Amino acid sequence: MKILQLDNVSKTYNAGSQPLHVLKKINLEIEKGDFIAIMGPSGSGKSTLMHIAGCLDTPTSGKVIFENKDISKLSEAELAQIRNKKIGFVFQTFNLIPRTTTLDNVQLPLIYAGVEAEKRKTRARETLEQLGLKERAFHFPNQLSGGEQQRTAIARALINKPSIILADEPTGNLDSKTGKEIIDIFKKLNKEGNTVVLVTHDEQIAKNARKIIRIYDGEIS
Numbered sequence: 001m002k003i004l005q006l007d008n009v010s011k012t013y014n015a016g017s018q019p020l021h022v023l024k025k026i027n028l029e030i031e032k033g034d035f036i037a038i039m040g041p042s043g044s045g046k047s048t049l050m051h052i053a054g055c056l057d058t059p060t061s062g063k064v065i066f067e068n069k070d071i072s073k074l075s076e077a078e079l080a081q082i083r084n085k086k087i088g089f090v091f092q093t094f095n096l097i098p099r100t101t102t103l104d105n106v107q108l109p110l111i112y113a114g115v116e117a118e119k120r121k122t123r124a125r126e127t128l129e130q131l132g133l134k135e136r137a138f139h140f141p142n143q144l145s146g147g148e149q150q151r152t153a154i155a156r157a158l159i160n161k162p163s164i165i166l167a168d169e170p171t172g173n174l175d176s177k178t179g180k181e182i183i184d185i186f187k188k189l190n191k192e193g194n195t196v197v198l199v200t201h202d203e204q205i206a207k208n209a210r211k212i213i214r215i216y217d218g219e220i221s
Contacts, residue, residue: 002029004066006026007064008062009028010023011048026049028213033193035190040216044217056083087165089165090157092168094173096152105141109160127155130155136148150170151182165194171183
């Protein structure tokens with residue numbers, strides 16, 4: 001089953017007098033259960049590709065088909081609904097709310113989805129236990145190690161049982177040992193049936209995926 005399809009997707013920004021062509025007619029298909037690494041040097045367009053795949057940005061031209069629906073021209077409110085219910089995001093900088101506990105950080109997508117409080121807490125506790133964070137539920141981000149913060153971010157990404165997990169340089173702020181532990185979590189999640197797309201510039205990290213897609217100067221090579 002195809003979860004995400006990009007058909008001739010291009011992205012151009014108006015940068016001064018010359019347009020900046022960041023993506024050039026990208027074609028990409030992601031199937032349910034895939035584990036894909038997107039690789040490329042800085043400025044290659046890989047993060048822009050991730051943002052379009054994750055409904056954080058829209059293409060200048062081309063189509064984005066998500067679960068058989070063309071989402072290229074949807075409104076921001078409609079895209080926000082897809083982001084909240086269908087896509088789990090994990091970022092390099094964790095993006096946790098500093099003065100909020102681990103449990104409450106993980107619950108956040110369920111709050112936006114309108115899930116009632118007791119169900120939110122139950123599901124958040126279950127997800128934290130799945131990630132080995134049961135004992136950290138009432139700690140704040142500054143009381144967690146880098147690896148624990150990233151595991152919290154992964155728990156938050158999983159809480160809505162998304163169709164796809166998009167991870168943008170998820171090991172970028174971690175030492176190599178902790179980075180390997182985080183990648184092992186993604187591998188385990190993929191074996192359990194989750195679809196994972198990982199953006200990285202690290203060849204060793206990318207080798208953990210089942211498929212590597214390389215992007216240079218806005219084009220898939």
